[in-house]
Structures are given as C-alpha cells and as structure tokens.
Amino acid sequence: MTAEATTRAAELKQAQAALQQGRFAEGLAMARALVQDDPGDGEALYLAAVAARYLKDYEAAEDWLSKLHRAMPEYGRAWQEAGHLALARGREAEALAAFVRATRFNPALEASWREQARLLAAAGRAAEAAMARRQQERLARLPRELVAVTNHLAEGRLLRAEEICRHYLRTHPRKDANHIEGMRLLAKVGIEFGVLEEAEFLLESAVAFAPDDVQLRLDYIDALRRRQNFAKAHEEAEKLYARDPASPVFRSRLAIESMAVGDYERGLELFDAVLQQHPRDPANLTSKGHALKTTGAREAAIAAYRAAIAAKPDHGDAWYALANLKTYRFGEDELAAMKEQAARPDLSFMDRVHIAFALGKAHEDREEYAASFAAYDEGNALKRAQTRYSADAMSAELARQKAVCTRDLFEARAGSGHDAPDPIFILGLPRAGSTLLEQILASHSQIDGTLELPDILALAHRLRGRRVGENRYPDVLRELTADQLAKFGRDFIENTRIHRAGAPFFIDKMPNNFRHIGLIHLILPNAKIIDARRDPMDCCFSGFKQLFAEGQEFTYGLREMGRYYADYVALMDHWDEVLPGKVLRVRHEDVLDDLEGQTRRMLDHVGLPFEEACLDFHRTSRAVRTASSEQVRQPLNRKGQGAWKPFEPWLGELKEALGDLAPREI
Structure with missing residues (x-):
C-alpha cells in the first residue's frame, strides 16, 4: 500500500x-x-x-x-x-x-x-x-470469521475472504458444525478467482457430508455448470427436482440444465410450468427467451424478452437479449424506455451494463454513431473496471507458449497422444466468423456441431497447478509422459461424447483454444485445426460492441482489443512455423467472396468429400448458442463488413494498438 x-x-x-x-x-x-x-x-x-x-x-x-x-x-x-x-x-x-x-x-x-x-x-x-x-x-x-468472509465476498475483497476462510478451516476440525459452511464459502471464493476445479471438489465433498443442504446442492450445480460439466449438473438438478417437483426453484434449475444437455423440449416445458406459477417472473421469462433463441424460434424469443421487460422495466438482461439477436430493431418507445432506465441512479451494475450495450445497438441502427459509441464505451468502461484483465500479463502468457512449444518439443513427442481423428477445432478470436464456419461444416452428414467446449481450457488450467497464483503451464508440457498425453487425449474424446450425435467427426469451436494449439497437438495429434480469421478492424470493433456472458475480458477496451489481436496473429505465426501445415487459415472475407471454394478447402483439410448441404448452411436445423445464432440462419451477406468505418473518429486507440495490422491511411 x-x-x-x-x-x-x-x-x-x-x-x-x-x-x-x-x-x-x-x-x-x-x-x-x-x-x-x-x-x-x-x-x-x-x-x-x-x-x-x-x-x-x-x-x-x-x-x-x-x-x-x-x-x-x-x-x-x-x-x-x-x-x-x-x-x-x-x-x-x-x-x-x-x-x-x-x-x-x-x-x-x-x-x-x-x-x-x-x-x-x-x-x-x-x-x-x-x-x-x-x-x-x-x-x-455463524462464527464471526465466516460472517466476515461472506461480507468480504459480497464487497469484492476476495484475497481477504480466502485468507480468513482458509485459516478457519485449518483451525477448526471437520466435526465442527460450521466446517461445511466454510467449505461452501471457500468454493465461492474459488469460483470468483476462476479456480473451478477446486471449487467443484470442495462442494462435492460438502454435499457428501450434508446431502440435505439445498443451498450446497445449488452451489454445486452452479460450479459444475461453470466448468461446463453439463451431464453431471443435469444429474444433480434431477435429484433436486425429484425432492419437490412443484418447487419453482428446482423446476427452473432443471430447465436450465436440460437445455445445456440439448433436451430443449423438456427445458421449455419446465420453464412454462414455472411461468404458470409465476407468470411475470423476469428471470424465467428471459431464460425461456434464451432457450427459444437457441432453437431458432425468434419471434417467440422476442415475445418472452418483451414480457420480461414489461414485468421489470429495468431488467437489462432482457433489453440486451433483444439487441443481441443482431437482427432486432428497437422502436422509438423502446429507445425512450431504455434511456429512462439508464438515467436512474439506483440502477444495478449489470442492468446498467446491459442497457448501455443495448443502447449502443439501438443508436447504431439509427446511424446515430456518436451516441452509439458513447453507449458502447460506457458499457465497456464499466466492465473493464470490474475485471482484473492485464494486457501485459496476457502478452507474457502467449510469449511463454512460443518459448516452450518449440519444434524440438514436438519432434521429441512425435507418436505421443491419443490417435483419434474425430475432433475439428475451429479457433481464433470471438466475432471472427467461427460460428459461420461451424454451421457450414456441421451441415455435412459426417460432422456434428457441438458447443464452445471448455475441455481444453480446463485442462490447461488444471496443468497450472492447484494453488491460487501458481502457474506451471505451459512449462509442464516438457515434463508430461507419453502415457499422460495419451490419457488426456482419451479423456477429451470421452468427456465430449455427450455433445455429439453420432457422426464420425465433431467440432469444438472454442475461440480461445488458439492459445493452446501446442497442447492440442500433443494430446490429439490427428485432430484438425481451422483458424477463423477476420479483418482486424471489423473483428476488433465487433468484439468491442459485444457483451460476452463471461470471459473475453480483453474486449472491454479498444487498446486491449487491438493488442490482443496483434498477439493472436503473432502466436498463430509461431504455430505455422513449428507445426507447418497443421492449421488451415480461413479468412472470413474469402468465405464471403467464394463460399464453395472455401468450403471445399475446409473439407479437404478434414478429409471429407464435398456435400451440397454445406452451401445451404442457413437451412440446417440445429441449436446455436453463440451471439451469431440468428446471423448464421440467414444466407451469406456482407452486413458486418466495414461496420467500424462510421465509428472511425473514435477508434484511434484501436489502430494504435494494432500497429502494422491497422489499415493504412490513404
């Protein structure tokens, strides 16, 4: 200090x-x-x-x-x-x-x-x-220590909360009546820090000691969901539901987890049952809207979001959900209503953030670019202040990948890993067109589209070490044995099977996997990798306009966004050098210019014959959970190209951060 x-x-x-x-x-x-x-x-x-x-x-x-x-x-x-x-x-x-x-x-x-x-x-x-x-x-x-932990957690003092909680658990035996509450609170600290594996372990253990504690079970389901262990989360939600099928809390939780495992019909039935009990509940109306959007029921989703807003006019989640459809246009009365809510001094933090991003979209559609940028900038500034993102730390992390993942490392590990050819990794930056590439390939009869699977990121996190602040990854890659690498590969194939529908190949389109191509190659040497790349200004500004559900903290500042894009390009150049031919680069602009040619390139890379259905990707019926879900259900268009240009007067920081990648002045 x-x-x-x-x-x-x-x-x-x-x-x-x-x-x-x-x-x-x-x-x-x-x-x-x-x-x-x-x-x-x-x-x-x-x-x-x-x-x-x-x-x-x-x-x-x-x-x-x-x-x-x-x-x-x-x-x-x-x-x-x-x-x-x-x-x-x-x-x-x-x-x-x-x-x-x-x-x-x-x-x-x-x-x-x-x-x-x-x-x-x-x-x-x-x-x-x-x-x-x-x-x-x-x-x-409760002991005063645990009350203090709860208070520190609520007010964002995570390190102090962890310190007090760990000391309490060390000094009080497990038979202590409050030990389980201490475990629960330490798990909540872990979730805030992103140490999800430890949080899951703590809550799983606590549930075993106190199986009738409903709050523990709800927290355990939350931890499982955050780790995207959807099958286990669904199983636990079923157990709660079985206790009291009439409980709106249990119904709502099971609805959410049913959607996560692809059981959309049951999820929607459960949401409807909750809304029969509480017809004006804004959270469940919004959740139902998200479910309908995922399945392509656009008009029904809009009706659900509007009902949520009618029930709670400051419900920012629903306002932003409408904006996030990308194809929705706000009316004058809706714009006035959002402005009225934004002016309230008591508006909650996330409602203010959501409404700021929604206002940005509303003004952009009206070509009111100064007002639009001001709203986007406000939303991003609020999120940036909330995050602990460091551009310097990210640059250092990516530089470590280049230092450790050398040609010598890959040559020494040749023949290691699991030989499954099933996975197709589509990666890059968010808002770069990866959802479009996934939709094209998932229209092929031999390829399943899945989700942005968390498994590679979770494995990388696990390899960092268990303690907060410890980071042995990627250096630990030099120490892993052939058996360990093969096991990690097998585990990936088994753990992702729940998301597949039986096709020989499947897609994992988690964008941030570009950071871990070395790990992917070591554990799954036969996996195919596609780098979805988009024009720097289009990609970066699109990211700046997007409010992500979680993660992607680098998008909440123009300077941070530009620097991250430049670091991404540099790391991809490294992968091309040390793993020549491993990654197929597909530029979004090339797909717009020559859909069939780029589709054939991708299928050749995967090793599959061309199918006409891939060109009719917008007719493919499947759940899409990303921000581009409505866009990929439409024929190919160029609406997103050059969308940054009307905002150019305010994008100086972005251009500066991009450096040589920024467009040249004419």
Whole structure:
C-alpha cells in the first residue's frame, strides 16, 4: 500500500471512530473532506450518509446515498443505510424494499434480515417474515470469521475472504458444525478467482457430508455448470427436482440444465410450468427467451424478452437479449424506455451494463454513431473496471507458449497422444466468423456441431497447478509422459461424447483454444485445426460492441482489443512455423467472396468429400448458442463488413494498438 493510501485508510478509520463515539458532526466533516478529495470513495460517502442521518439532516443523507448508489449500485451496506434512513422518515414500504435489496447484494447483513422480518410480520406476510428471521438467526449462529468472509465476498475483497476462510478451516476440525459452511464459502471464493476445479471438489465433498443442504446442492450445480460439466449438473438438478417437483426453484434449475444437455423440449416445458406459477417472473421469462433463441424460434424469443421487460422495466438482461439477436430493431418507445432506465441512479451494475450495450445497438441502427459509441464505451468502461484483465500479463502468457512449444518439443513427442481423428477445432478470436464456419461444416452428414467446449481450457488450467497464483503451464508440457498425453487425449474424446450425435467427426469451436494449439497437438495429434480469421478492424470493433456472458475480458477496451489481436496473429505465426501445415487459415472475407471454394478447402483439410448441404448452411436445423445464432440462419451477406468505418473518429486507440495490422491511411 502506498503512503497516500495508508494515510487515507487512517483518515477513514478516524471518521468511523468519530461516528462510533457519537461525534457525528465531526465524523461528517472528516467524511466530507475525504469525498472532496475522491468523489467516488464509497466508504467515505457511506460514512457521510450515516452521520447525516444521525444528525437528522435527512435530505443531506439522501443526497449522500444517491451519490453512493451511483458510484456503487450493488453496495449492500448502502442499501441497508437507505433502509434505516427510510425508517427514520416513517417510510416503511420504502425501507422494506431497501433492506431486501441490501441482502440481495450482501447476504451477511444481519440487521437488514432482522428489519425485513419485523416489517414483513407487521404487514401480515408471515411466511416471508419467517424466512427472513431464519436467515437472521443463521447469521447470528455463524462464527464471526465466516460472517466476515461472506461480507468480504459480497464487497469484492476476495484475497481477504480466502485468507480468513482458509485459516478457519485449518483451525477448526471437520466435526465442527460450521466446517461445511466454510467449505461452501471457500468454493465461492474459488469460483470468483476462476479456480473451478477446486471449487467443484470442495462442494462435492460438502454435499457428501450434508446431502440435505439445498443451498450446497445449488452451489454445486452452479460450479459444475461453470466448468461446463453439463451431464453431471443435469444429474444433480434431477435429484433436486425429484425432492419437490412443484418447487419453482428446482423446476427452473432443471430447465436450465436440460437445455445445456440439448433436451430443449423438456427445458421449455419446465420453464412454462414455472411461468404458470409465476407468470411475470423476469428471470424465467428471459431464460425461456434464451432457450427459444437457441432453437431458432425468434419471434417467440422476442415475445418472452418483451414480457420480461414489461414485468421489470429495468431488467437489462432482457433489453440486451433483444439487441443481441443482431437482427432486432428497437422502436422509438423502446429507445425512450431504455434511456429512462439508464438515467436512474439506483440502477444495478449489470442492468446498467446491459442497457448501455443495448443502447449502443439501438443508436447504431439509427446511424446515430456518436451516441452509439458513447453507449458502447460506457458499457465497456464499466466492465473493464470490474475485471482484473492485464494486457501485459496476457502478452507474457502467449510469449511463454512460443518459448516452450518449440519444434524440438514436438519432434521429441512425435507418436505421443491419443490417435483419434474425430475432433475439428475451429479457433481464433470471438466475432471472427467461427460460428459461420461451424454451421457450414456441421451441415455435412459426417460432422456434428457441438458447443464452445471448455475441455481444453480446463485442462490447461488444471496443468497450472492447484494453488491460487501458481502457474506451471505451459512449462509442464516438457515434463508430461507419453502415457499422460495419451490419457488426456482419451479423456477429451470421452468427456465430449455427450455433445455429439453420432457422426464420425465433431467440432469444438472454442475461440480461445488458439492459445493452446501446442497442447492440442500433443494430446490429439490427428485432430484438425481451422483458424477463423477476420479483418482486424471489423473483428476488433465487433468484439468491442459485444457483451460476452463471461470471459473475453480483453474486449472491454479498444487498446486491449487491438493488442490482443496483434498477439493472436503473432502466436498463430509461431504455430505455422513449428507445426507447418497443421492449421488451415480461413479468412472470413474469402468465405464471403467464394463460399464453395472455401468450403471445399475446409473439407479437404478434414478429409471429407464435398456435400451440397454445406452451401445451404442457413437451412440446417440445429441449436446455436453463440451471439451469431440468428446471423448464421440467414444466407451469406456482407452486413458486418466495414461496420467500424462510421465509428472511425473514435477508434484511434484501436489502430494504435494494432500497429502494422491497422489499415493504412490513404
């Protein structure tokens, strides 16, 4: 911590101590000075709001809270303070709503649960009051260390949460009644860090110790889903559903997991059953819309998204889902409604992000490019601030691939790995046309289209080592034996079988696999690899406009996006050098110019005869889960070419980062 940060932390403690000792005017003055120095300091804004409330200056307290909500819309303690302020002003309904929101963002806030229980009971809502009371009593029984872990998790202090949680588990034996809750919390920390294998192990063990703990089982399913172990997640969801088939929570979870394993009919039936119970539930309406979109039922998907918005006008997920159809055009009334929601100071973080990206699309369709770029830029800036992405760290990671994966390494491992010829890896960058190539090839009778399979990325992550911060990959590739490489290859074939429909070949189109071509070649030397490449400016700007469900943090900044593209090209040049002929490069622009010629090139690379159906790819009926799902159901067109050009005045950082790959000035 810098000297300046240390001084500021001390000043915050002094202000907090003043409030604790009842010196509210003094504490307010200290907090105000801190806010003047840094208007976005959430802790100082919070202290100022508390001090103003105790001084009975309710309008000032509301003003401080408004600033805090805008700076940190999902800060649970801010909403708890809003509840206390509303109570002080005699506004009980407003207080209840604030306390509910507080516990949604931070479930460790015991006072918010207690006030919810009291207010709900007074309103005659006995069942809800009892649930809130149980949550409050549960927190009261938990050791203070685990309450602290929950609080740190909610407020984003992951390292501190992990430190306290690991210490608790080391110092308390497994027979301790709260050991399982400690395991659950440590798994949640692991999920936030992306250490999914450890999180899955912890939750699997905890479920074995406490099989009747529903929250544990829901968290376990979440971990399995994040690892894209869809078969196991579906199995666990079936177990929960069997306990209480009428439960809307269990129905909804099983619907989601049924969709993940390709059982769309059952998934939609379950969503409909949930919506019969709760017809205006925005989350389930949106999930149903996603399911319908995946299966190609565009109009029904739109109806579901619109119903979600009607039920909850600030439901950003549904607004962005409409934009993400790519073919949808917002009406004037919808544009006005989004602007109204975006202007709300209390809009939650992800709702604000979703609506910003949707506004970008709405303005772009109207050729209002300045407003469009401003909206895209806002959404990206919010996401960039949330991520821990480092362009320097990514460049170093890709440089390590070049240093380790040399021609000598591959020659020394010749003959290793599993000899299956089944996989076809389509890789590159997102928004580069990989979904189109997959749709073309999956229209062939001998090729199954699957998903963006996580297996290679998961294996690479596993090879890094189990501890947070440890990274033995890719150096560990030099140490792996022929038996280990063959086992990894066999495991890949077996673990991906659930996604296949019986064709001899199948496609894995995870774009980020380009980072791991060396690993792929070592474990599956007969796999085919296709690099989907698109014009740098088109590809990068398309990525910048896209809000990804998870991952792809490099897309949330023009400089980061351009640098990543340049690093990708350099690494692909390396693979061409050390594995000549291994990768077939297919440029999106060449596909647009000569669909049949490029299709024949790809089929020759795979070793299959040409089939006319590949040229009619848009008629192929299959589930498509990427952002391009609607686009690949249409005949080939050039709508995306040059889409960056109207935005050129704002793309200087992107061109600079691309360097020699950027278009030359004429």
